[in-house]
Amino acid sequence: MMRKRLPERGLPWPELAAALEAAKAGDYSWRRGRVAVFIYYLDEALERVQKEAYLAYFTENALGQRAFPSLAKLEREVVEMGLSLLHAPPEAGGTFTSGGSESIFLALLAARERAGRAHPNIVLAESAHLTFDRAAWYLGMAVRRIPLAAGYVADVPAMAAATDQDTIALIASAPCYPYGTIDDIPALAALAQEKGVWLHVDACVGGFLSPFLERLGHALPPWDFRVPGVTSISADLHKHGMAAKGASLLLVADDAWRAYHRFASSAWPRGPYVSYVAQGTRPGGAVAAAWAVMHSLGEEGYLRAARRILDAKARLSAGLRAVGAFEVLEPSPHAMLVFRPRDPALDAGRIAAAMDARGWLPSRMSDGRGFHLHLNPIHDQVVEEYLAHLGESLAEATAGAGEGAAPGPAY
Numbered sequence: 001m002m003r004k005r006l007p008e009r010g011l012p013w014p015e016l017a018a019a020l021e022a023a024k025a026g027d028y029s030w031r032r033g034r035v036a037v038f039i040y041y042l043d044e045a046l047e048r049v050q051k052e053a054y055l056a057y058f059t060e061n062a063l064g065q066r067a068f069p070s071l072a073k074l075e076r077e078v079v080e081m082g083l084s085l086l087h088a089p090p091e092a093g094g095t096f097t098s099g100g101s102e103s104i105f106l107a108l109l110a111a112r113e114r115a116g117r118a119h120p121n122i123v124l125a126e127s128a129h130l131t132f133d134r135a136a137w138y139l140g141m142a143v144r145r146i147p148l149a150a151g152y153v154a155d156v157p158a159m160a161a162a163t164d165q166d167t168i169a170l171i172a173s174a175p176c177y178p179y180g181t182i183d184d185i186p187a188l189a190a191l192a193q194e195k196g197v198w199l200h201v202d203a204c205v206g207g208f209l210s211p212f213l214e215r216l217g218h219a220l221p222p223w224d225f226r227v228p229g230v231t232s233i234s235a236d237l238h239k240h241g242m243a244a245k246g247a248s249l250l251l252v253a254d255d256a257w258r259a260y261h262r263f264a265s266s267a268w269p270r271g272p273y274v275s276y277v278a279q280g281t282r283p284g285g286a287v288a289a290a291w292a293v294m295h296s297l298g299e300e301g302y303l304r305a306a307r308r309i310l311d312a313k314a315r316l317s318a319g320l321r322a323v324g325a326f327e328v329l330e331p332s333p334h335a336m337l338v339f340r341p342r343d344p345a346l347d348a349g350r351i352a353a354a355m356d357a358r359g360w361l362p363s364r365m366s367d368g369r370g371f372h373l374h375l376n377p378i379h380d381q382v383v384e385e386y387l388a389h390l391g392e393s394l395a396e397a398t399a400g401a402g403e404g405a406a407p408g409p410a411y
């Protein structure tokens with residue numbers, strides 16, 4: 001095997017820049033709206049803010065809170081803006097993390113440490129993000145995934161029945177990724193209070209969109225700190241918060257609970273080491289970019305982003321319905337749109353393959369029939385093109401042309 005090696009001499013930047021650009025040639029084009037997962041994009045002006053702010057703190061290490069008090073202050077302000085947006089009580093607190101996964105890991109760690117059970121388990125709906133299973137695997141917890149109730153939401157009585165003395169946390173999604181639905185969080189919070197367990201609300205994907213959907217007059221089920229019994233919320237800045245990647249918040253209803261995910265030790269020769277997160281060295285740029293994006297957008301900017309998503313979704317949904325061959329699942333008040341061919345005999349894999357051939361990354365549901373779109377503002381530019389290509393792909397699949405594609409990993 002010819003393993004890649006370091007070049008003997010360094011290469012000039014223009015050559016490297018060209019090589020990187022060329023390397024992207026085979027990627028799906030998110031700038032042309034071809035990717036309805038992974039990407040959150042508003043416009044070039046905001047992209048500039050993200051990049052410039054990140055570069056302004058490119059070298060600083062957010063682990064060094066004493067060395068870089070400016071970063072510590074930016075971080076505090078980002079957390080405070082998150083707490084305000086999510087109606088947290090005065091005693092609440094929060095932590096800036098690298099992403100949804102880290103926020104969830106820390107929430108489960110805190111719940112485990114608070115409960116102190118020998119054989120902990122967590123109870124969640126089957127629509128909850130698989131990060132909970134990943135975190136539970138790392139943290140030595142059993143996972144009880146419960147089938148959904150009607151309407152693609154958590155089955156609260158079934159979750160209650162699955163909760164026992166070893167349950168350390170209940171999980172709710174606001175919304176869940178697969179369907180975009182918000183679980184009955186008041187009911188789950190009441191259950192958590194009754195059982196004396198932690199309730200984590202996973203608003204990784206919704207935390208920075210739901211407040212603005214609400215301001216635009218969309219009645220969402222209650223999900224944030226206004227619901228008594230909500231213990232913690234994860235809300236990702238690098239999703240609808242529109243920040244550069246590497247930014248999320250874990251917010252807790254009582255700042256004192258952050259101690260449950262705090263590591264502090266002096267058991268080495270180099271003085272005390274304290275961290276509230278899983279990382280040691282942390283990119284200062286991610287903090288600065290989040291702070292700058294929040295100030296650049298303000299309420300008005302987030303509302304603009306939310307409006308564009310809703311507009312794209314309404315036009316896509318109407319277009320899909322007009323085609324008639326597709327069934328649009330409508331449970332989500334959020335940025336997700338799930339649809340599937342009405343005819344169960346129609347090979348959805350062929351439609352996916354035909355869309356893929358036209359440059360769209362097909363994100364598919366595990367059932368092999370459903371298609372999943374997670375919309376961001378850029379999609380309002382490509383609705384007509386998407387529908388036209390879907391119509392062509394449907395015609396190809398109906399004619400039995402082309403090879404079908406397996407549901408396939410989006411990751």
Ligand SMILES: Cc1ncc(COP(=O)(O)O)c(C=O)c1O
Binds near residue numbers: 100129175203205236
């Ligand atoms: C609902 C939900 N929770 C958690 C995550 C994990 O977040 P991350 O990929 O930032 O680690 C995601 C990612 O899409 C999500 O949608």
